[in-house]
Amino acid sequence: MYWKYTLFELKLLISNKKHLLIGLLLLLFFPLLFIQQTNETHITVKEQKEAEKEVVDSAIYQMEAIQDSSPEFQAMHENLLQQLSTLNMQIYYINENRELFIEEGYRLHDLRLEAHEQGNTGIPEDNIYPKEKVESDLDMLSYLDQHNLPIETNPNTTSQFLVTSVDMISGLLLLTIVLISGSEILTMERRHETVMSGIPITFFKKMIVKVKIHFLYIMTTLVLGLCIGGWLANNQVGFGSFQQPITIYQNGDMTIVPVSQYLTYMFLAIIVTTLLILILSVLLNLLFNNAFVNLIAGLGIFLIPMLLTPALEYVPFLRPFTYVDMSKVLSGELAETLNQPGLDYGYAMIWLTVLAVVTLIVIYINQKLNFYSLKQLFRIEAKN
Amino acid sequence: MIRSLIKHEFKLTLTSKKNLLFASLLGILLIIYAFVLIDHDTHPESFDPEAKQFELNEIEAQQETRRQTGNTGIGGMSGPVHNNMAYYINTHQKQMRAFENDNFRRYTVHRLDYLTTSGRTEYVGGDLFMESPIPGKDQQHLYDKTLLRLQSYLNQDHTINYSMLTENTALQQLQKLLSNSFVYIIIFIFIFISSDALTRDKHHKTLLQGFPTSWYLMLNVKSFISYAYALLLTLGLIGLGLVLISSLYGFGHLDMQIPIKVNFEMLGIEHYEMISISELLLKSSILLIIITLIFNRLNMWLSLVSRNVGIVLFVSTFFLISEIIYSSRTTRELFGIELQYFPQTYFDVGQSITFEKNFLINVDNINFQQGITVLLITLFIIEILFFLTSKWITRQKFFQT
Structure with a gap:
């Protein structure tokens, strides 16, 4: 019976034109994103190094205007001149010699660390290179050194493009797609109540089957779309390497992980978010029984806290709803704007799971109340 | 029917x-x-009096050192630094006073004066429009638009207020x-x-x-x-x-x-x-x-x-x-x-x-x-x-x- 019901639900899903459209959207999204990405400009390593050089340059210029002759000040001035020299050497070596570029990078790190140890005497506030960045730069450099990876990477290779893709799809876009997909998840039950309530399966089993079918459909089309996008990137630009480093925010500081691990993290997050939204759709369908209300109410629940992010310091109970934007959690941007240092991947995932469980409990209570039909009980009481 | x-x-x-x-x-x-x-x-035109006062105090301290060491002349590459900084402090003090007295017409006059003489660097060459492929052009465009906008407020007789300057009305x-x-x-x-x-x-x-x-x-x-x-x-x-x-x-x-x-x-x-x-x-x-x-x-x-x-x-x-x-x-x-x-x-x-x-x-x-x-x-x-x-x-x- 269970299996037959699953097949029945599958048939319902396939015969709905809306799902065909969602599938098409997910399949088309990534190739279109690739076309859009090739039009974008990206900051190259050379431009980044030039920018760093300008900061040091302006610091030296400002220090020379002050003309202090104390030994600490002079030492710092000398240090900055050395930094400028290594930065220039790095710019020269970028496309010439990988080993020497990395060697100069280590030297630069030592100089910056030394400057921090001596207290940055005399360097203007804005021109100090942040200490956290010094450390994460070293991690990145030694990762590149150990894994024998090139310094410059094209942002449109398959591996990098997949990172952009999952960043793009997670968050509001995925939310909208899943909400549209789940907007009519219980419509059949309501419209043909006599047939559907005759099927000898409990409501919860039916719900599990529905969520499973929708989930599998979205995941299949999503993965297929990602494959098409990745294949296009491979054909047009190249495959890249899944060993490439990427910085994520974890346990209060920035950590380097390979792209493959980042993609796994994001994919797990997408799975949990999709399940959460589907369960929420079931609840909204139970309460309102309207496809559009499902979409708008669902969007409202997540969109309003997201827009309120700058003011969420004062409304902590709305915070968990913003965690669905997992790329911001991983980059540490959300932890910074919410001023919540403990907010990293694991924390956000636990909260999303908690939200899903809470929604399940609410559905359960709703069903139990319907079964006992409290309204009717009270009405009889009132009559007597 | x-x-x-x-x-x-x-x-x-x-x-x-x-x-x-x-x-x-x-x-x-x-x-x-x-x-x-x-x-x-x-908004690039937003004004924070406290931060400005802090900055002015710092520059004033530098000016003091320049006067003590006698560096008040014209430098080879940097030009008349002492003189420029004196102007900077002067005009910003006027702006600050006008801001405190809610006299935004006077504030706009001095702000515009500063922007046309040496304030171009606040827009052009800074980190505005860093995402754009042609930041210099966009910065110049915004700078020109800001000058014209402020001047148009002065040409008209309406009362000027702070939210007009920061485009919040x-x-x-x-x-x-x-x-x-x-x-x-x-x-x-x-x-x-x-x-x-x-x-x-x-x-x-x-x-x-x-x-x-x-x-x-x-x-x-x-x-x-x-x-x-x-x-x-x-x-x-x-x-x-x-x-x-x-x-x-x-x-x-x-x-x-x-x-x-x-x-x-x-x-x-x-x-x-x-x-x-x-x-x-x-x-x-x-x-x-x-x-x-x-x-x-x-x-x-x-x-x-x-x-x-x-x-x-x-x-x-x-x-x-x-x-x-x-x-x-x-x-x-x-x-x-x-x-x-x-x-x-x-x-x-x-x-x-x-x-x-x-x-x-x-x-x-x-x-x-x-x-x-x-x-x-x-x-x-x-x-x-x-x-x-x-x-x-x-x-x-x-x-x-």
């Missing part, structure tokens, strides 16, 4: 759960925007909404409301099938009602926004001037002209009316052909945002045809009226007249298509499946 149809349709649209919920969501977003987001927005916020891609939200309201005007009858076959009016007329009544409802909703939301923002930041004046760049080949202050905010509002409402009509009729046509709300919403929204896919600062053609001939170029209403689009992609042919022509032709084509389709897919055919 028609009157009762109109009444019936209007009641259906008005009491539709979907429309009410959508309207309340937009209302909530608007309130959040007015009370929270404007406050957290940073109600009218300036409306101008900002029209001039960036958020104007798509207004168009989307019309798409969303009219998306189910026809398809919702699929489940009430008997009700409308026997109605004694022609099929084309009935479609037109439905389209008109959804358009009127969306128009009322949009006007209501804009009115609410104006009231909310006015109460917080003031209303602004209808004859405020907006600089527009008329010559796309040259940079510099002399290549700009000014239009008033009322002219911008008038022109953009004309364009918006045509655009929303296009989407209303397109939705009716799509509903006739597909009979599915999802497809209608998806195709219309895709058409609305299609420009995002191919647009970049160097794209001037699509399939070998210049962008001025595509209707979606003009969906950014404010940008095409103020020639901002010309500035962004270095062309000189995207303007208001061209926009009206292209959009009217599009509307005409869709209208003909709709008429023919209504003859082909008759009432019987529509309700049969």
Whole structure:
């Protein structure tokens, strides 16, 4: 019976034109994103190094205007001149010699660390290179050194493009797609109540089957779309390497992980978010029984806290709803704007799971109340 | 007969759960925007007296050292540093005093004086527009526009206040909404409301099938009602926004001037002209009316052909945002045809009226007249298509499946 019901639900899903459209959207999204990405400009390593050089340059210029002759000040001035020299050497070596570029990078790190140890005497506030960045730069450099990876990477290779893709799809876009997909998840039950309530399966089993079918459909089309996008990137630009480093925010500081691990993290997050939204759709369908209300109410629940992010310091109970934007959690941007240092991947995932469980409990209570039909009980009481 | 149809349709649209919920969501977003987001927005003209005082104190200390060491002359490369810094401190102290006394006319005079003499570096060469592929050009553009804007306040007799300078007054916020891609939200309201005007009858076959009016007329009544409802909703939301923002930041004046760049080949202050905010509002409402009509009729046509709300919403929204896919600062053609001939170029209403689009992609042919022509032709084509389709897919055919 269970299996037959699953097949029945599958048939319902396939015969709905809306799902065909969602599938098409997910399949088309990534190739279109690739076309859009090739039009974008990206900051190259050379431009980044030039920018760093300008900061040091302006610091030296400002220090020379002050003309202090104390030994600490002079030492710092000398240090900055050395930094400028290594930065220039790095710019020269970028496309010439990988080993020497990395060697100069280590030297630069030592100089910056030394400057921090001596207290940055005399360097203007804005021109100090942040200490956290010094450390994460070293991690990145030694990762590149150990894994024998090139310094410059094209942002449109398959591996990098997949990172952009999952960043793009997670968050509001995925939310909208899943909400549209789940907007009519219980419509059949309501419209043909006599047939559907005759099927000898409990409501919860039916719900599990529905969520499973929708989930599998979205995941299949999503993965297929990602494959098409990745294949296009491979054909047009190249495959890249899944060993490439990427910085994520974890346990209060920035950590380097390979792209493959980042993609796994994001994919797990997408799975949990999709399940959460589907369960929420079931609840909204139970309460309102309207496809559009499902979409708008669902969007409202997540969109309003997201827009309120700058003011969420004062409304902590709305915070968990913003965690669905997992790329911001991983980059540490959300932890910074919410001023919540403990907010990293694991924390956000636990909260999303908690939200899903809470929604399940609410559905359960709703069903139990319907079964006992409290309204009717009270009405009889009132009559007597 | 028609009157009762109109009444019936209007009641259906008005009491539709979907429309009410959508309207309340937009209302909530608007309130959040007015009370929270404007406050957290940073504007390059915003002024923080405490931070400025701190900066001035630091510079004053440096000046003291310069005087003690005798470095008050003209340096080889750096010029008359001591003199420049003395001017900097002087003008900013005046600005600060004017700011504290709420004398914003005086503040603007000194701010403008500083910006024209040595304040260019606050805009050009800084970290504004770092995401853009051509930051220098964008910075210069913003700098020129700011100079002209401040000067236009001084030329007029209205009282100047701080929210005018930081572009937070109600009218300036409306101008900002029209001039960036958020104007798509207004168009989307019309798409969303009219998306189910026809398809919702699929489940009430008997009700409308026997109605004694022609099929084309009935479609037109439905389209008109959804358009009127969306128009009322949009006007209501804009009115609410104006009231909310006015109460917080003031209303602004209808004859405020907006600089527009008329010559796309040259940079510099002399290549700009000014239009008033009322002219911008008038022109953009004309364009918006045509655009929303296009989407209303397109939705009716799509509903006739597909009979599915999802497809209608998806195709219309895709058409609305299609420009995002191919647009970049160097794209001037699509399939070998210049962008001025595509209707979606003009969906950014404010940008095409103020020639901002010309500035962004270095062309000189995207303007208001061209926009009206292209959009009217599009509307005409869709209208003909709709008429023919209504003859082909008759009432019987529509309700049969």
